[in-house]
Amino acid sequence: MVAIRRERIDRGVKVRTEGIYAISSLSDMLYLIGPPLTFIILLLSLPILLEFAPYWKRVVNIMCVYALLSISFDFLANCVGLVCLGGSFFIGIGGYFSAIFNIYFSLPFYISIPLASITGAVFSTLLIFPCLPLKGVYFAIVTLMYPLLFTRIIEALDILGGTNGITGLQSFPDPWTEQYTIIIITILILFFMRRFMREDIGLVLKGIKDNDQSVRASGINITLMKLLSVFIASLIGCFSGSYIAHLYMWAGISLFALDFSIIPIAATVIGGGGIFTGSVIGSFILVPLSEFLRFFGTFRIVIYSIILTAFIVLKSEGIVVYLQRKYHQFERWVKI
Amino acid sequence: MNGEIILSVRSLSKSFGGLKVLSDVSFDVKRGEIFGIIGPNGSGKTTLINCITGFIKPDSGRIFFKDREITALPPHRISHLGIARTFQITRPFFTLPAFKNLIIPLFSSRARSIGGWRGAGRYGNRDTVAVDILEEVGFERDSRVPFKLAAALPSGYQKRLELARCIAMKPEVIICDEIFSGLSMSEIASMIPLIEKMHMDGITIVMVEHRLRELFRVADRIMALNFGEKIAEGLPYAVIEDSRVKEAYLGTED
Amino acid sequence: MEIIIYGTINSIILSLLSLGFALTYSISRLPNFAHGSLFILTGYATWLFMNRLLLGYLPSILLSILITAIAGLLIYNLILKRIRGMEISEIIATYAIALAIIEGLRWGGLRGAVHSLPPFVSGSLMIFDVPVDYQRLLICALALFTYLSLYIFTKYTKLGLALRGIAQDERASMMLGIDSDLVASLSLALGSALAGFSAVLILPLGNIVVEAGYNVLISSIAVCIVGGLGSWVGTLIASFLIGYAQILTERFLSSHFQMVVALFAIIITLIIKPSGLFGKQKELEERV
Numbered sequence: 001m002v003a004i005r006r007e008r009i010d011r012g013v014k015v016r017t018e019g020i021y022a023i024s025s026l027s028d029m030l031y032l033i034g035p036p037l038t039f040i041i042l043l044l045s046l047p048i049l050l051e052f053a054p055y056w057k058r059v060v061n062i063m064c065v066y067a068l069l070s071i072s073f074d075f076l077a078n079c080v081g082l083v084c085l086g087g088s089f090f091i092g093i094g095g096y097f098s099a100i101f102n103i104y105f106s107l108p109f110y111i112s113i114p115l116a117s118i119t120g121a122v123f124s125t126l127l128i129f130p131c132l133p134l135k136g137v138y139f140a141i142v143t144l145m146y147p148l149l150f151t152r153i154i155e156a157l158d159i160l161g162g163t164n165g166i167t168g169l170q171s172f173p174d175p176w177t178e179q180y181t182i183i184i185i186t187i188l189i190l191f192f193m194r195r196f197m198r199e200d201i202g203l204v205l206k207g208i209k210d211n212d213q214s215v216r217a218s219g220i221n222i223t224l225m226k227l228l229s230v231f232i233a234s235l236i237g238c239f240s241g242s243y244i245a246h247l248y249m250w251a252g253i254s255l256f257a258l259d260f261s262i263i264p265i266a267a268t269v270i271g272g273g274g275i276f277t278g279s280v281i282g283s284f285i286l287v288p289l290s291e292f293l294r295f296f297g298t299f300r301i302v303i304y305s306i307i308l309t310a311f312i313v314l315k316s317e318g319i320v321v322y323l324q325r326k327y328h329q330f331e332r333w334v335k336i
Numbered sequence: 337m338n339g340e341i342i343l344s345v346r347s348l349s350k351s352f353g354g355l356k357v358l359s360d361v362s363f364d365v366k367r368g369e370i371f372g373i374i375g376p377n378g379s380g381k382t383t384l385i386n387c388i389t390g391f392i393k394p395d396s397g398r399i400f401f402k403d404r405e406i407t408a409l410p411p412h413r414i415s416h417l418g419i420a421r422t423f424q425i426t427r428p429f430f431t432l433p434a435f436k437n438l439i440i441p442l443f444s445s446r447a448r449s450i451g452g453w454r455g456a457g458r459y460g461n462r463d464t465v466a467v468d469i470l471e472e473v474g475f476e477r478d479s480r481v482p483f484k485l486a487a488a489l490p491s492g493y494q495k496r497l498e499l500a501r502c503i504a505m506k507p508e509v510i511i512c513d514e515i516f517s518g519l520s521m522s523e524i525a526s527m528i529p530l531i532e533k534m535h536m537d538g539i540t541i542v543m544v545e546h547r548l549r550e551l552f553r554v555a556d557r558i559m560a561l562n563f564g565e566k567i568a569e570g571l572p573y574a575v576i577e578d579s580r581v582k583e584a585y586l587g588t589e590d
Numbered sequence: 591m592e593i594i595i596y597g598t599i600n601s602i603i604l605s606l607l608s609l610g611f612a613l614t615y616s617i618s619r620l621p622n623f624a625h626g627s628l629f630i631l632t633g634y635a636t637w638l639f640m641n642r643l644l645l646g647y648l649p650s651i652l653l654s655i656l657i658t659a660i661a662g663l664l665i666y667n668l669i670l671k672r673i674r675g676m677e678i679s680e681i682i683a684t685y686a687i688a689l690a691i692i693e694g695l696r697w698g699g700l701r702g703a704v705h706s707l708p709p710f711v712s713g714s715l716m717i718f719d720v721p722v723d724y725q726r727l728l729i730c731a732l733a734l735f736t737y738l739s740l741y742i743f744t745k746y747t748k749l750g751l752a753l754r755g756i757a758q759d760e761r762a763s764m765m766l767g768i769d770s771d772l773v774a775s776l777s778l779a780l781g782s783a784l785a786g787f788s789a790v791l792i793l794p795l796g797n798i799v800v801e802a803g804y805n806v807l808i809s810s811i812a813v814c815i816v817g818g819l820g821s822w823v824g825t826l827i828a829s830f831l832i833g834y835a836q837i838l839t840e841r842f843l844s845s846h847f848q849m850v851v852a853l854f855a856i857i858i859t860l861i862i863k864p865s866g867l868f869g870k871q872k873e874l875e876e877r878v
Contacts, residue, residue: 083678085685130861137621138860140681141811148804149853156847200439200462203432207440210429217389217423219415219444219505262689265682298693305690312683313672 003336008329035327039277040187047179056288061179061247063287064186066263068240070271070279071193072233073264078273079197080229081136081209086143088260090237091244092150092253094120098242099166099251109170113242120238125231132226147256154253165252169245182243186280189236193276205229258301263290266308272318281320342367342540343388343419343509348397350383350564357383358394359564365509365542370535372551372572373544375561376584381544382424384561385511389421390414401509416446420502421511426494428486434475434497435482438466441504450506466504473500474530492523499530510534511542516550524550548576560584593837595720599730601833604809605826606733606788611810612817612825613740614781617757618774620670621677622662623684625785626807627691630800632658632786633793634695637705647708655786662782666775674774692803705798707790729791736787753777805849812852816859818866827867831855 013031050057069087076082098116101107107115127146131138154160161167172178196202207215208222215222245251263286264279271282286304293300311318317325343365350358357380365371373381386392388399390411399407406414429437441447442462471477473496481489486497495515502510512531516524524547531554535541545551551558552572560568560575562584568575575581611625632654639650665687673679715722744750755763756773764770785806793802812832817824832855839847859866 077678083682085682127857130857131864134860134864137677137681138815138864140678141815142856142860144685145808145811145853145856148808149850152847152849152853156844156850200443203436203439204443206431207429210431211427213391214423214427214429214501215440216391216411217415217421218441218501219412219420219446220440221410221412258689258693262686297697299697301693302690302697305686305693308686309669309683309690312679312686313669315672 004333005336006331007334008331010329014328061182063284064182065240066283066287067186067280068236070264070267070283071276072236074268074273074279076233080205083140084143085140086147086261087264088256089146090234091241091260092256093124094238094241095245095251095255098245102169109246116242117239121231121235124234128230133223151253151256165250167250169249171249262304266304269311272321278318278320340367344400346398348394350394357564361566363559367540369556370541370554372555372558379561380564385513418508420505420507422498422513424513426498428497430487433483434486435466437486438504441501446505469500469504491518509540513544516547592720597834597837599726600837601830602730602733604833605829607806608810608813610781610784612814614777617753617777621681624688625810626803627688628658628782628785629789629806630803632789633798651790655783658786659779659783662779663775666778696800707794809852812855816855818868821868824866824868
């Protein structure tokens, strides 16, 4: 009985292209640029391809919003170690701030959206700040609670439109701007985050996730770093929220809905965490799926939960991580 | 310059629940010396280090570093002022290669402000500086060792990595928590020159140790703790002859 | 006077609700975020048994508590056992289960405020000129009884001692031969059963609504955080603090604010004294 084990080796082209100076041939360059380029081209041409399916064109907008939320969840959970169970909090805050700026202050949408993103980010970071010096569990609990809290406050005090919400937000001038704004911003943020993590500061954040006592002993103020990460993540989240508010021309309690919290988590777990593309692809899979499941009512949340639990329990690495591994490495069996 | 007191601990006390872990501990460390702290298990040595470096807040007492009070400051502030520490159970950043482990201390405000690392901070140059530091600590530059994942390093190298992490911050005081533990005789023998080199560079070293013979080869002065109380302080061989120290380690005859 | 009486009753109800969650966490460090959903599950199951299968009230109660306890066991053995120790994954997984149960119930028919369980005893009496119905008195009495029996159980029986041992130091208990997995699944089953028990006592006070699943979860977490994770006295005192705060806001502001109070309590505790009133400090920061 011969004992064998699986051996994984990087493909030749990956080893060759590891250092930039080594790229010399077209096939090497295509190996490196191929996947990201296909992704960008596909995404940019999606609105044109779906010209004859206007319903699905609108779904693309929602897909990108969820993609942004998933990026922010992935960043916090897999790059800093903070699990945010309430992504809908950012959506709601961003949406309501956008409504406030647009309706109560009569600012046009191209000012209210960036302004809402920034104010929303500052506001959310301040609210989350108390639990940052504490263990990760508390961050999860607090982010879980905040959307529920705000829903109930708005309901109870009947402010900001109460259960009816604030209507009459200004929409985008035409559907093409609507679509391409969110698509381009999604692409930009995706590649920005990937680049950001490759910087030294990204390494420090990963260190915090790995072993925060060592990082503290290395002279770094981890509360400040966590604050920065929460700010970045909430900036992305609040932007998505304000975009949605202007998309639907309405800001209401449903912005704090469970969907916005659960789908990013499921998308990241299914697509693969830590690489950002995984969460984006994950949300591109889940959002159309949820459209199909729409007539099941709230049962779709049951389905997400089950899929999520299954992926967690089976400790799967995620679809995109798996594909990436296949792309970069090949496997063979060797004798021990 | 040498001989002045750089670290001063006054009446430090700490209890966890009902257990008094540190009881009115006071001592001074002179600049440039190697100061050892010994004591049986449970005598509060690691808690003492945690209090000095800000990981735990003491119940009472004060700590001074270069005449400046540092009691209850957070760890990153204390590191910034110039005190670095190693951990008893080495926990490097397992998922990163060895030299990337040093990027994190090189990113700290102290490493950036004190300077002395040429080029550290511009994109990519921290990597070169990291490999340089590893070479100082004993990793062979031309081998694959500095580029191995930290999880794959043998324990001797992990301890050196801990020291490298401290050195990257150009500290004035390094506190080593049982740095010889878990090492074989030959590994310790190759670690001692490293400590002597840091000593010659002017760094004050405080070493909490169990392995007395190795400690006595390097230490200038020693303090002994038992059940959270200081029971002796002075030259190594004088301390080890002290009856209370003998009683703590070996017990008395009844 | 009304405030004092209702405040006390509300606090006792709160403490009963949180008991299951606190127990599971203090024994096995398992944050069971499905606690609220198990609460609602038991209520709905009891209603189903009574109204669809036409079983008697008491058998329905016993059967549904049993089912909830089994659900707790299943949650541990199928899911939590594999991700034990990764606290964040435990939270996500149990939260996902909670969502699955609550939203599943909502889809499966628990919509609107039309379902209810009858109280055990009807009628009320006057204490200090304040009307208190018998059901609430019964709840208080049974709560005291539960605390007493739990106290005796953990202090004097072998199994109870095993639970306390694991709560204090898991590794040492394992070395003494106590099976950590078995204790963990028991603690989860016990916590779930307590959730179900509190459900059948408390739900007759009103209707069975799915939102209660979320509210119970929030209240339990609030009580445990304010009181300090792992401390019995703390949980008790915290439930009184939050309970009174809720009654006061209900009296002077409006009844919508109950959950807001609980959530504020969490935030304020985390700002001022994160370990809670009586929690041990090491719960919060990593041990160095």
